[in-house]
Each structure stands twice: as C-alpha cells, then as structure tokens.
Amino acid sequence: MAALNWTTHAVFVTEIDDEHREIFAALAEFEKAATRKNIARLTTRLTDHFAHEERLMRAARYESYKWHKKLHAAARWRVEGFVTRMEQGEAEAAGEMVEYLTEWLHNHTRVADRMMGAALRNHHRHMWKVTFQAGTKPIEEGKWVTVTGEPFEPPS
Ligand SMILES: [Fe+2]
Numbered sequence: 201m202a203a204l205n206w207t208t209h210a211v212f213v214t215e216i217d218d219e220h221r222e223i224f225a226a227l228a229e230f231e232k233a234a235t236r237k238n239i240a241r242l243t244t245r246l247t248d249h250f251a252h253e254e255r256l257m258r259a260a261r262y263e264s265y266k267w268h269k270k271l272h273a274a275a276r277w278r279v280e281g282f283v284t285r286m287e288q289g290e291a292e293a294a295g296e297m298v299e300y301l302t303e304w305l306h307n308h309t310r311v312a313d314r315m316m317g318a319a320l321r322n323h324h325r326h327m328w329k330v331t332f333q334a335g336t337k338p339i340e341e342g343k344w345v346t347v348t349g350e351p352f353e354p355p356s
C-alpha cells in the first residue's frame with residue numbers, strides 16, 4: 201500500500217487532521233526504525249488521539265460514538281499485542297505492525313473518522329444558534345433551547 205498522506209485522508213476538522221498528520225509521520229519514523237523511542241511516540245500519539253476524538257464525539261453527542269470507540273479499542277488491543285511481541289524480541293512484529301496500522305489508518309480515517317468529522321462540523325454549525333432562555337427568572341431556572349425551541353442539554 202502507498203504511504204499514508206494526510207491530505208488525501210483529511211476529515212476536515214483541523215485539530216483532528218493535525219493529529220492524523222502527526223500519527224502518519226510517527227508511523228513513517230517507526231517504519232524506518234523500530235526503536236523504543238519511535239514505538240513510544242507512535243503508541244502515545246495514537247492513544248492520545250483516540251481519547252481526543254472520543255471526547256469530541258461525546259461532547260457532540262455523536263450517535264455512532266460507541267461503534268467508533270469500539271474500533272479504537274480494537275486497534276489499541278492489536279497494537280498492544282505487536283508491542284508485546286517486539287518487547288519479547290520477535291523480529292517480524294514491527295513489520296507486521298506497520299502493515300496493520302497502515303491499512304487500519306487508511307480505512308479508519310477515510311470512513312469512520314470522516315463520518316465523525318461531518319457530524320462534528322454539523323454540530324459546531326448549530327452550536328451558535330443555541331441560546332439560553334432565562335428571561336427574568338433566576339438563571340438556574342433557565343433552559344437551553346435550540347433556535348427551533350427544542351430543549352438542548354449542553355455537554356458538561
Ligand atoms: Fe477515530
């Protein structure tokens with residue numbers, strides 16, 4: 201498979217695209233040399249990135265959050281397996297991890313992350329239309345509503 205290129209894998213949410221670019225770069229470094237430092241950088245970036253996406257999805261009440269989170273968990277589990285094998289001195293594990301992650305990131309960013317990106321952009325577009333209706337009542341009695349008057353529970 202051709203090397204991952206963040207521009208062809210853009211999900212059009214700047215903070216996510218920036219992290220994807222960093223992960224792709226860390227993967228390229230790891231492919232060149234499976235040193236402890238490169239392994240640690242790649243796995244840390246992945247873990248932090250998954251947690252970041254999951255926070256954004258929760259805040260936006262993204263409907264496919266659980267599905268997306270499961271995909272992250274499955275990848276994390278596979279990566280942990282490769283890391284354990286590398287630590288045990290298995291020479292093939294590094295190459296297999298590169299192959300697995302290249303394929304996984306290719307598929308995941310282009311499908312699951314793009315779906316999430318579309319939902320996040322949509323959510324942010326609507327956020328500014330949400331107003332706080334307290335009127336003359338004490339502020340704690342006010343309610344968040346959308347422009348169409350539907351109740352809205354802001355993420356805590
Ligand atoms: Fe993701």
Ligand SMILES: [Fe+2]
Nearest residue numbers: 249253309313
């Ligand atoms: Fe991602």
